[in-house]
Amino acid sequence: MTLSIAVQKKLGGFTLDVALETGAGVTALFGRSGSGKTSLVNLIAGLARPDSGRIVLDGRTLVDTANGVFVPAGRRRIGYVFQEGRLFPHLSVRSNLLYGRWLTPKARRWGTLDEVVDLLGIGPLLGRRPRDLSGGEKQRVAIGRALLASPDCLLMDEPLAALDRARKAEILPYIERLRDAKRLPIVYVSHSVEEVARLADAVALIDNGRVAALGPVSEVFAHLEAVSDWEDGAVLEAIVVAQDRAAGVTRLEHPAGPLTVPHLDIAVGGRARVRVRARDVVLAVGEPGRLSVRNRLAARVVAMAEGEGAEVGVRLDAGGSPMLARVTRDAVRELELAPGVAVTALVKAVALDGT
C-alpha cells in the first residue's frame, strides 16, 4: 500500500506545495502550527480540493486536476481521526463505531467490531453517549470508528493534542498496537517531538507549505537546522514542582532529573514544555563537579550524526525523552562518545524557553 501525493494549493499567506510518497507504517507530518499540515491532510481526505496536482492511493487515482478527476471524500476509503474527535452526538458509542461499517460493502470489510473494541479497550463504553466520555475515551472511539470503515489508509490529525499528559500516555500504546497490528499506511500529523519520535517510521518536516526534510525519524530530527528558522533541539515535558519567586525561577521535575528554568506562569502541579536547543547542551562524562550550570540531566547516547564542518549531532535519551546535543568532533573523540555511553546533559537555565 502506497500513498503518493503531489499537490499545490494556495492558502492564506503561502502556497502549499508538497510531493510525498508514503508506504505502510506511520509517516509523521511534523512542523509548527500554521505550516500547512492539516490542509495537506484535508486534501488527502477529500475535504478540500488542490489547485493542481495528483493524489494516488495504491494505484487508485483520487485526485488528478489535469484530467479532472476528483473522488469525493465518501468514496475514498481514507479514515480520518480528527483532533477534536468529532463523534456524532446523537448516536451511542456503538452506533458511532458502526457508522462507517454500515456504509462499507460486505466484501470490502476487514476487522470486526469485537476486534476493534478489543484493540482499543472500549468495551465498557459501547452503550454510552459521546458526551459522557472523557477526552481520551472519545479519541479511542474516534480511532475505532475510522478503523471500522475499513479504510485503505488512515489520517490522524494531532489526535492527542487536545489531551493532557495522562490521557496521552493512555492512548499512545493503542496507536502503537494499531501501527504494529495493521499493515495500513498511517499519516500522523503532530508538532510533538515526543509523539513523533515514539510512533513514526518516517517523518516529513513541513515548513511553510513545503516538505523541508523527509526520512527516518533520527535523520530528520538531527538535521532540523537545515530548515529556515528551525533550530534543532528537543522538547522536554516536565511537571512544575515549585515556584521560587525570590530567585525568579520555576523548578520542574523531569524523569531525567530536576530542571530549573526562568519563571514560568504555570501553577505547581501543572505541565510545562521546555525547548532545549541542541547547541545549548553541554555533555559531561562522569561527575561534573561544581558548576554554575543548573540543569543536569542523566542521559544515554542513542545515535550520532555527522554534521557539517566540525560538528557532530548527538541524539540522547533523557529519561525516555529524546534530546539533541551538538558538539565538536574533537569533544566526541576526547570523551569517547558512542551509542550506549552514559552522559550528563548540562543546560544553563537561562538558555531554556518554557511554555
Added chain:
Amino acid sequence: MSDYLSPEELTAIWLSLKVSTVATLVALPFGIAVALLLARGRFPGRTLLDGLVHLPLVMPPVVTGFLLLLAFGRKGPLGAFFEQTFGLVFAFRWTGAALACGVMGFPLMVRAIRLSIESIDRKLEQAAATLGAGRAIVFLSVTLPLALPGILAGIVLCFARALGEFGATITFVSNIPGETQTMPSAIYALIQTPDGDAAALRLTLISVAISFAALILSELIARRMARGGVT
C-alpha cells in the same frame, strides 16, 4: 361532550385541527428545503427568497389572503393550474383554508429549522463523509437528526400559527360552516350573532386548551430529546 357543544361548534373544532395538521405536514418538506437553502445555499436571489418567505409574517393577513385569492382563485393562474393538473380546488374549500394557514405559518417554521441547521457543526458532516457517506446519507443520518429540535419547534410554531390564523383565511376562503369555518372564524361569527356570547366563550376556552396542550407537548418532546442526547 355533545351535551355541551353544538354540532356546529364540534365541526369548527374538528375542521380547525384538520386544516392545521394538513397545513403543517404539507409545509414541512418545503420548510426543510427552504431552510436548508437559506442556511447553506450561496446563490443569487437568496436575499429575495429570504424576503419572500418572511413576507406573510409582516404583511397584514388580509393582504396575504387577497393575494392568495388572486393567485389561487379558480380564475387565478395558480388556481387554474392546480385544478387542471391535480383536480385540486382551493377557492372556498377547506384545502384553501389549509393553504392560507400553511402560508402564514411557513415563515415561523423556516426560521426555527434554519437556525438549528446553522448551529450544526459542519465538521460532523465532514467526519461522516470520511466514513463513506455520500451527500444524501450525510443529510439523512447527520444533518436531519441534529436539526430535529429545530424541526419540532418549527412544527409546533407552524401548527399554533395555523390554529390561530383568521385574517388570511376569511379573506381567501370566506366563512362557510362545515367547509372553511375554523375555530377563529366561528368565534368571530358567534360574536356577531345576538346571544352568541356563551358559545363564543366555549370555543375560546377550547382554543386556549388546545394551544396549551400543544405547548406542553412540545416541551415534553424537547426534554425527552435532551435526555436522549440530541443537542
